[in-house]
Amino acid sequence: MDSRLIEYFLRVAELGSINKAATDLRVSQPALSRHIALLEHQIRAKLFTRTQGGVLLTDAGTLLLERARPILRQLTTLVEQVGDRAAGQLSVGLPPSWQHLFTSHYIGRLVEQYPGVSLRVHEGASHELREVMHAGMLDLAIVPFEGSPPAGYIHTPLIREPLVLVSAKDAELRPDRPVPLSRLDNLQLALPGKPNVIRTQIENTLSRRGLAFKTKFEIDAMMLTIDLARQGIADTVTPCCAISGNERWEKAVSWSPIRGMYMTWALCENSARSHSQAVREGHRLIFEMVDEILGRGVWLGAERATKSSPSATVEMVEEES
Template structure:
């Protein structure tokens, strides 16, 4: 019997609704219904009575709920004990775009300062990292901010950076000249698929402006987005971090998109918060994002109005720190460029 099926079953029983439970678990309603149906098939008896306003437990369902709760509590204790023995291991998810501005230096600092820690890195796009979070695979993860945090994780907003338009050298975009979204009306665009969180943010911004978003190519990775733009196949929209340290900067041009940003948060698995490896990695991350001097061009620190924890009622709202203004950063970069 799948442990996940039992966890889903209890959540539906607690909420009295498959739709509400699906939203709380970040699943689609059909997917959750299939899981419940599979459990009922394995048990050999209906567990819920379906009604228009929700579901109620059958006699078999009540018996299963009573027996399952203590078993899951015992499993959580076992998992915590095993986790304590594995305190020297860290599984972390990091954005592909951050390879040059953060990932390499962070991992280097972590293994030098904590030689007993072993690290498993999932370097991916936002939708892939979110799937890993939902599956409980990651101890820590940096991915786009979400108003409501996934169950079992604590969210701490870190940094906001500009989203940029990237073209080949002939596009003549300039980092110190912000580009209005209207300039990309009906342009051939390159971005990851619609399940990507940053793609969703971009589509919403274009829709608010009444701009046509013509998606030509949908690569899976940020690197391939940039390569498509460099080859003149279309205009890529990526976070500013993705072009920092790019090997052939003269072969492309880029400009920040006015009013379009990516806000990144640190997500911490509450079940692994006691781990020495997790605490050490979190300390390094928070130290890195404690000062504007540690950031890259187009990035600015954020603070949080309230902490986001598991559950639909918990949310957080990031705020930009006043000491770091993006307009000032672009102006400064412009002056530097003029002196080159």
């Protein structure tokens, strides 16, 4: 039996509501209902009675509630003991936009300095990395900053950088000349579908300004959207790190920061794995290399984010029109 099902059951029992538990656990209400139904099927007993105001425990549910916690504590202890033996393993999640400036160099440095570490790298969109991370499959992940991460995870602000508009070469955008948000009015864009944070923020901000948001394509592949911009098929918006310092794209497209639009990245750490030497070294190396990249000045407009800076409390910031 998947221990997560028991954890989901306990949260529903504590809150007395599947809707409230789904919000707290950051899963959809239908998905949580399916998990509870699966647990009831495996146990062969009804655990909750649905009411207009939420759910009530049945006798079987009350019995499970009383006996599940000690079992989960024993399982946690076992996992920690196994984790001690797996201290040489490191699983890292990284966004595609970081590939050129950071990821390739990070992997090379880590393998060179710690040849005994068994490394697994998962590259994916931010919402995918969150799902994989919260499923316990990653030790570290670089994701958009969350002010209130789920229990068991630590978010440390890392980088604040501009969002940039990417167009064909003949659009004559320039990195040293930011464009206003109004430049996106009625522009045919190639962007990821929701729940991508850039797509959501751009759409919401344009709507608040009374500007038209248009997508020509929804493509969950950042490099493809940049290539479409190169061909003049559709423009796109990306984090600056996807273009800045990348000679291939800097020569093939034109691009400009969008005035006042920023994104803050954070390092998300699974606290259950913080004791691992491999995780500690992977964590240290991420900050070391970020500082090195910023020191070289190749990451246009980027700066270290801190817990005290206002930009570190949100994912994207609209500073001015």
